[in-house]
Amino acid sequence: MARLPRFDASYALLIGVSEYQDHEFPEVPAAIHNLAGLRSVLAPSDGGGFPREKCRMVSNPRTGEGMRVAIKRAAESATDVLLLYYVGHGWKVDGDLYLASQSSSPDSIETTGLAYKTVRRLVRSSPAAIRIIVLDCCFSGVATGLLSGTGDLRLREPEVEILLDEELPDDHADGVCVIASSGPNQPSQDSDGADHTAFTGHFLATLKAATQAGEVRDLETVFDGTKAAMVSAELRHAPLIASMGGARRLALVKSLTAVDPVPVPVPVVVPEAAVVRPPTAADEAVAAAAVAPGDGPAKLMSWHTPVGSADIFDSALALTLLQQAMAMGGDDEHAG
Numbered sequence: 001m002a003r004l005p006r007f008d009a010s011y012a013l014l015i016g017v018s019e020y021q022d023h024e025f026p027e028v029p030a031a032i033h034n035l036a037g038l039r040s041v042l043a044p045s046d047g048g049g050f051p052r053e054k055c056r057m058v059s060n061p062r063t064g065e066g067m068r069v070a071i072k073r074a075a076e077s078a079t080d081v082l083l084l085y086y087v088g089h090g091w092k093v094d095g096d097l098y099l100a101s102q103s104s105s106p107d108s109i110e111t112t113g114l115a116y117k118t119v120r121r122l123v124r125s126s127p128a129a130i131r132i133i134v135l136d137c138c139f140s141g142v143a144t145g146l147l148s149g150t151g152d153l154r155l156r157e158p159e160v161e162i163l164l165d166e167e168l169p170d171d172h173a174d175g176v177c178v179i180a181s182s183g184p185n186q187p188s189q190d191s192d193g194a195d196h197t198a199f200t201g202h203f204l205a206t207l208k209a210a211t212q213a214g215e216v217r218d219l220e221t222v223f224d225g226t227k228a229a230m231v232s233a234e235l236r237h238a239p240l241i242a243s244m245g246g247a248r249r250l251a252l253v254k255s256l257t258a259v260d261p262v263p264v265p266v267p268v269v270v271p272e273a274a275v276v277r278p279p280t281a282a283d284e285a286v287a288a289a290a291v292a293p294g295d296g297p298a299k300l301m302s303w304h305t306p307v308g309s310a311d312i313f314d315s316a317l318a319l320t321l322l323q324q325a326m327a328m329g330g331d332d333e334h335a336g
Helices: 030-042 064-077 116-124 140-145 198-212 219-232 281-289 315-328
Strands: 011-016 055-059 081-087 090-093 096-099 130-136 175-180 240-245 301-305 308-312 333-335
Touching (some): 011 064, 030 055, 030 081, 030 198, 055 064, 064 096, 064 116, 081 116, 096 116, 096 140, 116 130, 116 140, 130 140, 130 198, 140 175, 140 240, 175 219, 198 219, 219 240
Parallel strands (some): 011 055, 130 175
Antiparallel strands (some): 175 240, 301 308
16 A cells, blocks of 8 residues: 655655756756656645655756755755655766766766766665655666665566665665666657656656546556556657665655545534424413503513613514523523
């Protein structure tokens, strides 16, 4: 069964690079739309997800060091769930994955970008119980092979053989999940034909479909839906997921029907003593006895209230008031 984050103890960092100083890396205008779209789903204005201040967007970081600092701060801020998302250019050098910054170029990526191994180290050092990394960049599938050496590992593409290294510390046994937009040797399409990149566009659509359907879908189910949509769209690349522990059972967003229901007003139970009884023969006799002889109407009752008093001459009204007073046991009314 899927579980939701304890949002007040969780943190989401969304990094997107759309502009590059080196023309060897073409612009990715959809990256900024990705950040805004994800934040609107993860931190909705109605407060049903990550607090807005704990779902931070970092657009066009100038250097790899700037990305490193932002990731370090986010990692230190989460104790339940840490979510890191990156969209931009990825590049491989000697089999290692690097995430490009605004100042990166293919020739300088090792010094101007951020090595994924550094990202992994920062994320693994977080006190968060569950850590999620989502990469939307070329060759991002490399990251799925740098998760763990043992344990409950699930690499969803058995035909892809990647060496796995390092074990997770025992105190982080709750889990880690890495989702990549493409295989370790595949580029990632930078547009879905609309506002988003191909992978994130389908990922977002799957998340939104779950909320609108009133469902809480875990990461694995969202991934399966995303992959199916990408395959149906006949894209040139397919996503990968690897996880250990219970991370794949985490749900990132609530459903629209999972919010607390509006309280239903509880009917007020009227005490039986306050219910007006149908008039009895005895009541009618009391009212008849109150009629004085003579031609003019007789005063039947004086009705006293905090704002004044009134003389009652109508027998039907007097009988009704008398019945209410007798039924409720009040002592503010006096027969005349």
